[in-house]
Amino acid sequence: MTEIRPLSEHTGVEIAGVDVRRLEEDGFRSIYAAWLEYGVAVVRNQTLEIGDFIAYSRRFGHVVPHPSRSTRHADHPEVTVLGVGKFDADGTLNEEIYRRGAASWHTDGAYDEVPFKATQLYALAVPSRGGDTHFSSMYRAWDALPERLKAKIEGRRGAFTYGGGKRGSDALLNPEDRGHAPVFHPLVRTHPETGRQSLYFDPGKIVRVEGMAPAESDALIDELEERMVVADARYDHRWRVGDIVIWDNRCMVHRAAGDYPPEEDRIHWRTSIKERDTGARVAGD
Ligand SMILES: O=C(O)CCC(=O)C(=O)O
Ligand SMILES: [Fe+2]
Numbered sequence: 001m002t003e004i005r006p007l008s009e010h011t012g013v014e015i016a017g018v019d020v021r022r023l024e025e026d027g028f029r030s031i032y033a034a035w036l037e038y039g040v041a042v043v044r045n046q047t048l049e050i051g052d053f054i055a056y057s058r059r060f061g062h063v064v065p066h067p068s069r070s071t072r073h074a075d076h077p078e079v080t081v082l083g084v085g086k087f088d089a090d091g092t093l094n095e096e097i098y099r100r101g102a103a104s105w106h107t108d109g110a111y112d113e114v115p116f117k118a119t120q121l122y123a124l125a126v127p128s129r130g131g132d133t134h135f136s137s138m139y140r141a142w143d144a145l146p147e148r149l150k151a152k153i154e155g156r157r158g159a160f161t162y163g164g165g166k167r168g169s170d171a172l173l174n175p176e177d178r179g180h181a182p183v184f185h186p187l188v189r190t191h192p193e194t195g196r197q198s199l200y201f202d203p204g205k206i207v208r209v210e211g212m213a214p215a216e217s218d219a220l221i222d223e224l225e226e227r228m229v230v231a232d233a234r235y236d237h238r239w240r241v242g243d244i245v246i247w248d249n250r251c252m253v254h255r256a257a258g259d260y261p262p263e264e265d266r267i268h269w270r271t272s273i274k275e276r277d278t279g280a281r282v283a284g285d
Helices: 025-038 050-058 138-144 147-153 214-227
Strands: 003-006 013-016 040-043 062-064 079-082 118-125 133-137 157-160 183-186 188-190 197-199 206-209 234-237 244-248 252-256 267-274
Touching: 003 025, 013 025, 025 040, 025 244, 040 234, 050 062, 050 079, 050 118, 050 267, 133 138, 138 197, 138 252, 147 214, 183 188, 206 214, 244 252
Parallel strands: 013 040
Antiparallel strands: 003 013, 040 244, 062 267, 079 267, 118 244, 118 267, 133 234, 133 252, 157 183, 157 206, 188 197
C-alpha cells in the first residue's frame, strides 16, 4: 500500500510502500501530485540498478547531462556521480567534490536559459553522521518578504552564471566550459504547474539585478540572501541507503550540509531533469 506523509508543513513528503521499478501510472500520478505540492519527495527503501534510476527519472521529464563533465558516470553521461574521487592522487581532500552543493543555498541550473525542472538523487552510500541535504520553500520565502521588497523585485530579472555569484565556484567545470554569458530570469516566478508565485534566487549564481546600479544591486542580493530561507519552510533530509529524493528547482532551494567525516563514503547517483517541452512558443501556439 502506498503511504504518502508530509514531512513538514510546507516542504517535503515521504512515500513508502512502493517499488518505483513497478509503478503503475496511477501510483506515479499520486507521487507526482504530492511532489508538486511539497516540492521535495522522498521515496524510501529502493533497490535500483542505474538503468532503473534513469527510467524512473524520465517519468518526471527530460533527463539531460549535467555541465560538469568530469563528474559524469563513464557509461551513463546523463547520470552525475556525487562523492566519488574525493581524494586527489597525493591524498588531499578535494573540497570541490566533498563540499559540492554546500557553499550556499541554491537552485540547480539557474545559469541555463531553461533551468532544470528537477534534480533527483539516489543514495548508494551514507556516512555514519552528517551529510544531510537541506531544503527550503521559495513559495514561503516570497510570501514572507516585506511589501517594500516585493515591490522592488516584482518585474525585475536577475543575471545568473555558473559560479558567478559571490558564493559561487565553477571549479567542477572543464576550463573550456567556463565563462558563459549570463542568462536572465525573473526574480519572482509563477510555477508553470501549480500557478503559485515564488522567489527565484541563487546567491552562488546571481551576478547582478538588471537595471540597478551596482551598489543597489549588491545590497539587494545581500538582503535576498538573508531572507530566502524562512524557518517554517525548511526540511532537512537525513539520508538512508536506498532513498530516492527529488526536488523541484522551480520553487525550492537546497544545499548539502557538507559536514560528514570525509574518510567515510557518501555516494549518490544524480539526474538533472528538464521540462519535456523546452521549445520556444510562437504567439498563439
Ligand atoms: O549532495 C547533496 O546533498 C546535494 C548536492 C547538490 O546540490 C546537487 O546535487 O544539486
Ligand atoms: Fe544542487
